[in-house]
Amino acid sequence: MTTETPIQESKWPEDPTLVRHVLSLSGGKDSAALAVHLRDRVRNMEYIFHDTGKELPDTYEYLERLEGKLGAKIVRTTFGTTFDDLLRQYGGMLPSNHRRWCTRMMKLKPFEEYIGDDFCINYVGIRADEERVGYISHKPNIRAVFPFREDGIDYEGVQRILENSGLGMPPYTEWGRTRSGCFFCFYQQKIEWVRLKQRYPTYYEEAKAYEKPNRVNGNVFYWCGDESLAQLERPERMAQIEENWRQAQERLAKRQPNRSLAETLGGLKVAPRRREGCLLCQL
Ligand code: SF4
Numbered sequence: 001m002t003t004e005t006p007i008q009e010s011k012w013p014e015d016p017t018l019v020r021h022v023l024s025l026s027g028g029k030d031s032a033a034l035a036v037h038l039r040d041r042v043r044n045m046e047y048i049f050h051d052t053g054k055e056l057p058d059t060y061e062y063l064e065r066l067e068g069k070l071g072a073k074i075v076r077t078t079f080g081t082t083f084d085d086l087l088r089q090y091g092g093m094l095p096s097n098h099r100r101w102c103t104r105m106m107k108l109k110p111f112e113e114y115i116g117d118d119f120c121i122n123y124v125g126i127r128a129d130e131e132r133v134g135y136i137s138h139k140p141n142i143r144a145v146f147p148f149r150e151d152g153i154d155y156e157g158v159q160r161i162l163e164n165s166g167l168g169m170p171p172y173t174e175w176g177r178t179r180s181g182c183f184f185c186f187y188q189q190k191i192e193w194v195r196l197k198q199r200y201p202t203y204y205e206e207a208k209a210y211e212k213p214n215r216v217n218g219n220v221f222y223w224c225g226d227e228s229l230a231q232l233e234r235p236e237r238m239a240q241i242e243e244n245w246r247q248a249q250e251r252l253a254k255r256q257p258n259r260s261l262a263e264t265l266g267g268l269k270v271a272p273r274r275r276e277g278c279l280l281c282q283l
Pocket of ligand 1: 052095100102103106107180181182184185186187281
C-alpha cells in the first residue's frame, strides 16, 4: 500500500513485526466496512474507538455487532477528561467547524497517545469516490494508508461489503441520520437536528442546554450556525426544515434518474453530495 503522509523513511523499521497495524473506528459505515474488508488481509490489526462520552446508543450497538463480525475486541480509549471539563477549559466556547478543539482533544490526542512512539500503519476509510481531507496524524512514526482508494471501493462498494457481511448499515441511518460521532455534532444538517429531536428528545435537550450565555462575557454559542436549538425546535420551523429537505431530495432524485424516489428519500442508497466532518469522528 502506498503512503500519503510525510515519513522519515530512513527510520522506518525493515522488520515488519516492529510495526503496529491500527484501524480507528468511528461507529460509522466506512470504517466498519474497512475493518470487514481487511479482516482476513491484516491478521494482527488493532481496532480502536475513541469514546467522547457523547455518542449515540446506536454507535455502541453497532460497534458490538462489528466485534462479533470481526471476532476481535475493539479497544475503547478515552481522553482522560470529560467534554464538560474541556468546555470549561475552552472558556465555554462550543466547538465548531472553525474551533474544532473537540476533534483534536477527544479523538486525535487519544489516538496519538495510544500509539506512543511505536511505528504504526494507520488504516483510513476514505473511499475512492471522495476527496475528503481531515484530521489525521502527521507524526513521523504513523503512516496513513487508504485501502478503499487503492481498491477502487466507492459508496456502493461500502454498502455491498456491509450487506454481504451481514453487518448492514449503522442503526442511525434508519432514522435519517448520516453521521456517527457526538449527538450534538455541529456538522449535522438541520434535518438531522429535527431527526435527533424526534428520535432522542433527551439528547436534543442536553445539546440545547449547552447553548447558554458565557459567564464571563455573556456570549452565546450555538451548535447550528446562528440558529439556536430553541428556535429550531418550534413546530413551524421543524415543518419548514422537513419540507426544504423533501424538496432537495426530489431535486436529487431527478438528477439521478436510475434511482427510485423512494430510494432517494430513504437516504440509504445515495452518497451524500458533500462530506463534511472529520475523519476521526465520522468515517
Ligand atoms: S463528532 Fe463532531 S462534535 Fe464530536 S468530536 Fe467529532 S467533530 Fe467534534
